[in-house]
Amino acid sequence: MSYTIVGHRGVAGHYPENTQVSVQAAIDMGLQWIEVDVQPTKDNILVIFHDHKINRCSNGQGRVDELTYEQLNQNDFGAWFDTRFSHEKIMTLSQLLTLAADHQLRLNLEIKIDRHDPKLVVDLLAQQLITSPLKPDDILLSSFSHDVIRYAAQQCAQYKLGVLTERLTNKDRKLLDEVNAFSCNVNYRWLKERHLHELHQAGREVWCYTVNQPETFALLDQVDGVFSDFPERFFA
Secondary structure (H helix, E strand, O other): OOOEEEEEOOOOOOOOOOOHHHHHHHHHHOOOEEEEEEEEOOOOOEEEOOOOEOOOOOOOOOEHHHOOHHHHOOOOOOOOOOHHHOOOOOEEHHHHHHHHHHOOOEEEEEEOOOOOOHHHHHHHHHHHHHOOOOOHHHEEEEEOOHHHHHHHHHHOOOOEEEEEEOOOOHHHHHHHHHOOOOEEEEEHHHOOHHHHHHHHHOOOEEEEEOOOOHHHOOOHHHOOEEEEOOHHHHOO
């Protein structure tokens, strides 16, 4: 197997996404990489959470950026998935970095932007990564936001960058070159073989999301990484 298997939000097919129990499942499975989502709370604590509202993945309501970490921590982030995971708390980036370092786990941190100031979010991230127990080679920073990627290239220059996109566009191509990105992280459903070859010729890795049925992805053996909610399906 020539490609890297990346646990999507931990092991989101079997555990509540972006929680400690989901990350621990990836560790127990022997995965080397996971992808998680990062965004700030009202009091500028970076937490691991995908949606901008907590309604879907907790027993609470409201926007992450309108709630303090203390307020968020009063909610249950596991029971929505299964009552076995009741009392699972929202995880901070600090907690995740420590857990990952303890288990030699590498992280793709997707920086989530909605109505946030991209510079503020990247600055918060840069400040935290300075004291991270993980080495820069163990972290890939990615985002759909081109502003975030550009600013991360300045503030987090020692870290690998991944440009996230649904399908490769000319704007993506320009950004990949501008920041000398490590990878293009693209929706596997829209990946064309000619684009794959183009990216490889430019020295980029190609990581594809979210591949839950390996047999349906014709280009699987040609890409460099795949994100999956069900990583175990790639070991069969």
